[in-house]
Amino acid sequence: MDQSKDMSFLDEEIGFNTVRTSKYITRLLNQHLKSYGLTAEQWTVLKRLHQRGNMSQKHLSEASDKDQATVTKILDLLEAGEFLERKRNPEDRRSFVIGLTKKGEALTEQLYCEVDSVFQKIVNGISEKDIDTYRQVLSKLHRNMKSLI
Amino acid sequence: MDQSKDMSFLDEEIGFNTVRTSKYITRLLNQHLKSYGLTAEQWTVLKRLHQRGNMSQKHLSEASDKDQATVTKILDLLEAGEFLERKRNPEDRRSFVIGLTKKGEALTEQLYCEVDSVFQKIVNGISEKDIDTYRQVLSKLHRNMKSLI
DNA sequence: CACTAATAATTTGTATACAAACTATATTTA
DNA sequence: TAAATATAGTTTGTATACAAATTATTAGTG
Numbered sequence: 001m002d003q004s005k006d007m008s009f010l011d012e013e014i015g016f017n018t019v020r021t022s023k024y025i026t027r028l029l030n031q032h033l034k035s036y037g038l039t040a041e042q043w044t045v046l047k048r049l050h051q052r053g054n055m056s057q058k059h060l061s062e063a064s065d066k067d068q069a070t071v072t073k074i075l076d077l078l079e080a081g082e083f084l085e086r087k088r089n090p091e092d093r094r095s096f097v098i099g100l101t102k103k104g105e106a107l108t109e110q111l112y113c114e115v116d117s118v119f120q121k122i123v124n125g126i127s128e129k130d131i132d133t134y135r136q137v138l139s140k141l142h143r144n145m146k147s148l149i
Numbered sequence: 150m151d152q153s154k155d156m157s158f159l160d161e162e163i164g165f166n167t168v169r170t171s172k173y174i175t176r177l178l179n180q181h182l183k184s185y186g187l188t189a190e191q192w193t194v195l196k197r198l199h200q201r202g203n204m205s206q207k208h209l210s211e212a213s214d215k216d217q218a219t220v221t222k223i224l225d226l227l228e229a230g231e232f233l234e235r236k237r238n239p240e241d242r243r244s245f246v247i248g249l250t251k252k253g254e255a256l257t258e259q260l261y262c263e264v265d266s267v268f269q270k271i272v273n274g275i276s277e278k279d280i281d282t283y284r285q286v287l288s289k290l291h292r293n294m295k296s297l298i
Numbered sequence: 299c300a301c302t303a304a305t306a307a308t309t310t311g312t313a314t315a316c317a318a319a320c321t322a323t324a325t326t327t328a
Numbered sequence: 329t330a331a332a333t334a335t336a337g338t339t340t341g342t343a344t345a346c347a348a349a350t351t352a353t354t355a356g357t358g
Contacts (some may be wrong), residue, residue, distance in 0.1 A: 007261040008196065010268035014280070015174055016193060017287045020214050022171030023345075024294040025164055030313095030346085031298070041314060044165065047157065058336060065169050067316050072338060074314080094323045094336040112156040119159035121297055126289050130282055131163070137283040138166045140275050145173040148270055149180070172315075179316085179343095190344060207306060216346050221308060223344080243306040243353045 014141075025122070032118055036107060037081055041066075043111065045074055046083060046100065050108040054099040056089070083107065163290075174271070181267055185256060186230055190215075192260065194223055195232060195249065199257040203248040205238070232256065 029040035038046070048063045049055070055063065061071045075098065078084045083104035089095040100108065123131060178189035187195070197212045198204070204212065210220045224247065227233045232253035238244040249257065272280060 007265050008200075009265075010272060011196075011264050013284050013287075014268060014272060015178070015264075017284065017291070018167065018174055019171045019189075021287050021290050021294075022168045023214075024291060024298065025167060026314095027346080028294055028297055029164070039313065040168075047160075051157075056336075065172075066314090068337070069317085069339080070313095070315055077313080089336095092324070092336080096337080115160050115164075116156050116158075119163060122290060122293050123159060123163060124293055126286055130286050133279055133282040134286040135162050135166065137275055137279050138162075138170050141170050141271060142166070142173060144271050144273055145170075145177055148177060149173065175344095176316080188343065205306075215344090217307070218309080218347085219343095219345055226343080238306095241306080241354070245307080 018141075028118060028122070029115065032114060033111070036111065038083075038107075038111075042074055042078055042083075043115065045071070045078060046104060046108045046111075049084060049098060049100050050105065054097050056095050057086075057098060058095075060098055078104070167290075177267060177271070178264065181263060182260070185260065187232075187256075187260075191223055191227055191232075192264065194220070194227060195253060195257045195260075198233060198247060198249050199254065203246050205244050206235075206247060207244075209247055227253070 026040045029043065033039060033043055044064050045060065045066075048060060052063060057068065057071055057075065060075075061068045064071070066074070075084070075086065079086060082101055084098055084100050086096040086098055089097050126134075175189045178192065182188060182192055193213050194209065194215075197209060201212060206217065206220055206224065209224075210217045213220070215223070224233070224235065228235060231250055233247055233249050235245040235247055238246050275283075
């Protein structure tokens, strides 16, 4: 049977394989970050704070494309590890301002190189042209799904 | 600064965006499957059993690229929903043979079309050539990471 | 044949995703 | 100005990922 007519072709080739690749990326990053007391998801949060400066939990949730409840829990862990701190917003008592500690700042700056070298290995042997197409497809998939959800 | 020299380019463009796309795919499928009492991950398990016939939990874990502990829990839920059953392996008392029930069989056959139409929307506007490059990049990323883990 | 090593599956613990409900506070409305 | 509505963040519950340990059973070894 022509593969493109197979009822599960897209489900397998796009769905299953994207999800599987995502799990491997997360697992690989977790292995590298473990010795710093971090996980891949926590690294994303630290990265966002480092890139964009202090922000509310709401904005951090948006910036990292994570559920607010999930961000609450991740912040609990990062706060306990003294990588960041929650400060009350004097202008809005519902709200916090999240900022990196000096420890968090230093570690984040240090980890950029290590994480990049992990990804250099992950993409080894893939042409820049193919990486570019991959990125564009990811963007289009994301735009399509944002309009379906 | 040239983007390709940006220390977090690959982390963001490959890492973050792949993981984000994966979450959106899972979320979208969950929305569609919810009314059948299923999740995206459970659907993967049913699909594998439908495609390849009865098998042990160990083989099912390999076929769906899931942790064995995770498969145990997913099977608990699918068994409770009467989509499948665990039968003792007469040749090896450590082992079960997992098989779909009639209910599971019928529902799995029914869902192929619905899931495919979800993916038709997800990939809307993306050329077959780009989808093919995307699939090849996913494969290469997967091969690279399997050798790193 | 008894002991050792390996295997199939389960259990425990933790992290994250996410739906839904809740609490405290701010904003809007009549 | 009081009541209604909305918002920021938290809590609860469930599903899944995954590491690590455990249990019951099978296979291998001396």
